Amino acid sequence: MEPVLQNNTLLSLAEEVQQAAAIECSADRSASSHFRLLGLLDRLRLAVESPTETVRRLIYQPPQNAALRTVIDLEVFPLLTQHPKKGMSATQLAEDTGAERALVVRLMRVMEGLGLCACAEPEVYLPTDKTIAFTQPIGRDGVPCLYDLAVPTLVQLPAYFREHHYLMPKEYSRSPMRWAVGQSQFEWLAQRKHQQALFNSYMSSRRHGKPSWFDVYPVERLVQDAEDHDGAAFLVDVGGNQGHDLIRFREKYPDVKGRFILQDLPQVVESASVGEDIDAMAYSFLDPQPVKGARAYYFRAIFHDWPDYICHRILQNTVSALRPGYSRIIIVDCVLPDTNTPLAQSSLDIQMMSIGSGVERSECQWRELLGAAGLEIQGIWSASPEMDCVIEAVPKSV
Structure with missing residues (x-):
């Protein structure tokens, strides 16, 4: 057997896990404590694994993903949830899905190993608490x-x-x-x-079940001193798709005065049902911003899709519309920590780079990107280390 970390390191990690698990089971549980426990468990597994075991675990992730993709096509998980107590046999699954029984057995071995089903007896599969997630959109x-x-x-x-x-x-x-x-x-x-x-x-x-950006960001920063007549532009949602964020904001803050404007490409806003109190406007953020002097210009999950030079163009188009001392830019996007970046976030960064030369940026990278466009960050807010952050930026003071 290959050597692992020293025993005192392993025992120390196990003690930290025990303490974090106690918090997880208590009234003091929070998103941050939950995230810390998951990180400690990852570190504990690495401490227990030999180097060869780590290699094997990593190199066999592609076939696991391929097996999962196939099981999704076969719609196995909805079938399992219909039989929560007795489960389903490989024969039953083969009959219901049309797949060869032997293939079902081989695929379900992987699902059991991933914790997506249980196998109480040979070739009989039961749903677990994770199974339901694979019957839902996520x-x-x-x-x-x-x-x-x-x-x-x-x-x-x-x-x-x-x-x-x-x-x-x-x-x-x-x-x-x-x-x-x-x-x-x-x-x-x-x-x-x-x-x-x-x-x-x-x-x-x-985004289901997660707080909205205005649950994290102190909205009074926008409302205070904002122009209170209906003709003034209060919030512009740039690239806002169907306007869900604006709709939720209006539901929570119905008394806020001013115009609420949804901007996206023509074919997108044509299908948006946003109600009478939200204006839908066809617009590409690669063009100069036509709405001048709004209280805030809001971008959700926009900048991580694009490389720096396009982000700079988007920002410059927006900066030209800002009213100094009044307007600000609100960005909801990932802010990677500069050290100990969570694996899920660093993996997403590689994916964004591959499909569009996009970037999941660290705080230092955000400050550099915004600074190059003449902006400075006034604050960064987040409800959890694993969630997107809310960045507020304003023109640099001269």
């Missing part, structure tokens, strides 16, 4: 959406870097995805209506 739509969208490019990513001398992709038009499959992310989705629907469903599901 798993049912998220798995095929991201697998089909990203994997063909990720498979070619090492070859892309070899051919491009290991230089980071910096142009959207020359992203690894365009090099590998001949299309950008948005072009690929636009030509595949089913995949676009999966993508929209998954993106919506990621």
Whole structure:
């Protein structure tokens, strides 16, 4: 057996896990304490694993993902949830899905290993508390959406870097995805209506049950001293898709005066049902911002899709519309810590780089990007280390 970390390190980690687990089971549990416990468990596993065991765990993740993608296609998880007590046999699953029984057995071994089902007796499968997530949009739509969208490019990513001398992709038009499959992310989705629907469903599901940006950000910073007549632009949601954020904001703050404006491409805003108190406006953030002097210009999950030069163009188009001393930019996006970056966030960064030369930025990178556009950060707010942050930026003081 290969050597592992020293016993005192392992025991110390186990003690930290025990203490964090006690908090998880107490009234003091919070998003931050939960996130810390997960991080400690990852560290504990690494401490227990031998180096070879770590290698094996990592190199067999691709077949696990492929098996999961296949099981989603077979719609196995909804079938399991219909039989919560007795479960379903491999024979029953084969009959209901049309798959060969032997294939079902082999796929379900992987699902059991991933904790997505239980196997109380040979070739009989029961749902677990994780199974239900794969019958809902987060798993049912998220798995095929991201697998089909990203994997063909990720498979070619090492070859892309070899051919491009290991230089980071910096142009959207020359992203690894365009090099590998001949299309950008948005072009690929636009030509595949089913995949676009999966993508929209998954993106919506990621926000389900999580606080909105205005639950994290102190909204009084916007409301205080804002112009209170109906003609003044209060909040402009740039690239806001169907306007869900504006609708929720209006529901929570119905007394806030001013105009609320949803901006997106013409084909997007044409289908948006936002109500009479929200103005839908066709607009591309690659063009100068037509709404001048609004209290706030809001961007949610926009900048991580794009390389720096396009982000700079978007910011410059917005800065030109700001009223000094009054307007500000609100950005809701990932802010990576400069050290000990969570694996999920660093993995997402690689994915964004591959499909569109996008970037998940650290706080230092955000300050650099915004500073180059003449902006300075006034504050960063977050409800949890794993959630997107809210960044407020204003023009630099002269």
